[in-house]
Amino acid sequence: MAILVQKYGGTSVNGPERIRAVARRIAGARAAGDDVVVVVSAMGDATDELIALAHRVSPAPNRREMDMLLTTGERVSMALVAMALHDLGVEAISFTGSQSGILTDAAHANARIVAIRPERIRAELARHRVVIVAGFQGVCPETKEITTLGRGGSDTTAVALAAVLAPARCEICTDVPGVFTADPRVVPAARVIPSLSFRACSALAHLGGRVLHARCVDLAARERVPLTVRSSFDDAPGTRIMEANVETPRVEAVAHRMNVSVVIAEGNAGARGEARGIMETVAQAFPGLELIAHEQMSDAHSALVWIGAREDADELQRRFGELRGPGGEWKLTVQREAAFVSLVGAGLGAAEAARAEAALEKAGVPMLALRATPSALVFRVEGSVAETAVRALHAAFLEAPRA
Secondary structure, three states: OOEEEEEEOHHHHOOHHHHHHHHHHHHHHHHOOOEEEEEEOOOOOHHHHHHHHHHHHOOOOOHHHHHHHHHHHHHHHHHHHHHHHHHOOOOEEEEOOOOOOEEEOOOOOOOOEEEEOOHHHHHHHHOOOEEEEEOOEEEOOOOOOEEEOOOOHHHHHHHHHHHHOOOEEEEEEEOOOOOEOOOOOOOOOOOEOOEEEHHHHHHHHHOOOOOOOHHHHHHHHHHOOOEEEEEOOOOOOOEEEEOOOOOOOEEEEEEEEEEEEEEEEEEEOOOOHHHHHHHHHHHHHOOOOEEEEEEEOOOOEEEEEEEEOHHHHHHHHHHHHHHHOOOOEEEEEEEEEEEEEEEEEEOOOHHHHHHHHHHHHHOOOOOOEEEEEOOEEEEEEEHHHHHHHHHHHHHHHHOOOOO
8 A cells, every 4th residue: 555644734623523524534545545644733723822821831931841731732633633533433543753753853842853763653554544643743762852843843744754654645734725826815816836846845935935844845855755735625636846847947936924033243253163153052042043144254254144033033132142152242233024025936047036126116115135045036125015025026927917
């Protein structure tokens, strides 16, 4: 039998009716001849509610205890889905991340998978059972502590399991019919993309696309896991993520990130390695901040730029003196309420950048900065005009011109 790994997000298992509907869908896949492994998220807003509860109890919850708390959400979902399958006459068994053999590093709240030992999963599949796995979690083999993979980590759980159980394919089943050319709440003309390259999908996820967790796309690309994003509410085919088969410049989608803080550190370092030390220290203390630039103006002068959530940026500003340590003269500034609007695709260059700038200018959107990557053109704009920028770029590149 072929192995199918399905992941169901929080909206897909949000309540008894949705859980029974998901169970029927799983039973259908099992009846079609697949061995099925299912990864589930916590129900609905359960994770957010647990986080809020923790902060009502403690103003600064301990990370280890937060992991213990948050993993309970997925455990509830896995058990309920298994119960619903039993009622349909389908043999099923639920496993936590640690029971599934998902081993991680020791980083609480943002752990990385280092290995998977799926012996129990394989044994249950051999008994013709559906295996339900709690997403978003694992165990550190050195410390024996339960860890979580960060928000959206259930996507990564599913892809990692498909990779280790290969040959297997993976379906991310969610509340939207696939990956869109833009956020349909912002661009009514946005449409589902039938197929998308791994590289473009990864760029889209990193630059603000909310359908897939970026780490899961990168893992699927590296391990060559066949990946589909589709709705758990209907039978539409969704979006297939695959190898690129063309090299001509092509825009696939428009992504955007709102309410971003930009953190800029400039310094006359005591030595060239001082900037590298600051980068490493900040990465460890604030894994949610993304380093987007390191400019070495001279042997002594450096500039570092991070982007991320306001809470992380403000906390870094408060702690920067202690984190950078003695030596050198550094100045840190935080710019809040920034937005980034990105054209995502393949082979984008100067011609596409000029066309995009013209579209933004016509729409009355001032461009504050442009950053080019192999898979995207990223425009920084004022947050107040970000949605106007998204609509302008989508119309210029992804909508048929009017006659």
